[in-house]
Amino acid sequence: MNTMFCLVSRQSMANVLPVFMFKPNNVVLFATPEEKRSADNLQKLFQSKSISVKRIDGLNAYDFINFKKIVSEELYNSIGETVLNITGGTKLMALAAYEAFAEKNKRIIYCDTEHQHIITLLPEYKIEVLIAEITIKDYLLSYGYQIKETKDVSIVSKFYPLFDFILRDKLMGEFISFFQKIRETHIEDYPKKNLDSFNKNFHISKNFDTYTFHFDPKNRKSFSLTSSQYKLGDWLEYYIYYTLKEKYKLNPLTGVKIVSAENVENEIDVLVLKDYKLYNYSCKSGKADNQYDLFQLETLRNITSGTFGKGIFITTKKGSKKFLERAKELNIKIINISNNQEQLL
Secondary structure, three states: OOEEEEEOOOOOHHHHHHHHHHOOOEEEEEOOHHHHHHHHHHHHHHHHOOOEEEEEOOOOOOOHHHHHHHHHHHHHHOOOOEEEEOOOOOHHHHHHHHHHHHOOOOOEEEEEOOOOEEEEEEOOOEEEEOOOOOOHHHHHHHOOOEEEEOOOHHHHHHOHHHHHHHHHOOOHHHHHHHHHHHHHHOHHHOOEEEEEOOOOOEEEEEEOOEEEEEEOOOOOEEEEEEOOOOOOOHHHHHHHHHHHHHOOOOOOEEEEEEEOOOOOEEEEEEEEEEOOEEEEEEEEOOOOOHHHHHHHHHHHHHHHHHHOOEEEEEEOOOOOHHHHHHHHHOOOEEEEHHHOOOOOO
């Protein structure tokens, strides 16, 4: 394929996925003034993949005649196979572009992200499976975000045998109570300290700058962290990463610091792509704090709305009625990990 015409809208995946699947040499972006920023984001992403981009900006989405004329002229001047993707834009833009291509019997496609299909409408109707290689970095860039930093996963891997043991013996409740005991004891304030869980399946020993976790007493397993690696609340973030990686066979990122085009920074505990959808996880392992938790919900909502992703709040405690109601209003899923049954996706 030589060229793909794309009608720009805020849902970038409508254009990114067809371009990534068919890999055209050239992309022509048709955008209204309201969608200029979306077009800017798409241009940066496509050019990073060595795809040539032409911009047709400042279009009136409701001027059917003029928009059809512009598309027809671009089609006339286009060299080689040219395909129209009508997934984005307004309905009127899509109709005008459809007519321009239909009159020349040129190929028109629609991207059905819900069922992961590419539907060819003309010249002959057919359905293909949507297959596009896209990374979290690509996804975020299409919405104007860049990854500034991610957490070192070599630390996360140290926790894997611990999580294996917790799941195997169904000990999440005991571990959460043990974690709370560590928090309340302020173990970091002591040069040396030892603590056990109530059934002694878990033990932590601090020896100056080294923290050693002991678990699975029958097999005497353990691992150590330095004081710089020891972040009390990070275990839940690591557990979500581990579950997505090992159970769901996905490629998540953890401790993701992102920056928007407006230079606004945010940190997301865990990010993962599944079926071309971005899942954003916020993890809260400490005691419930209604005001702070509500703030976390709002932050998560802002990020998910800016990326058309799905927001999921992971907690070890039961949220307040106000918190749960607000989460429902924001369409954010709440998962209490102590139940150990709910699906993460």
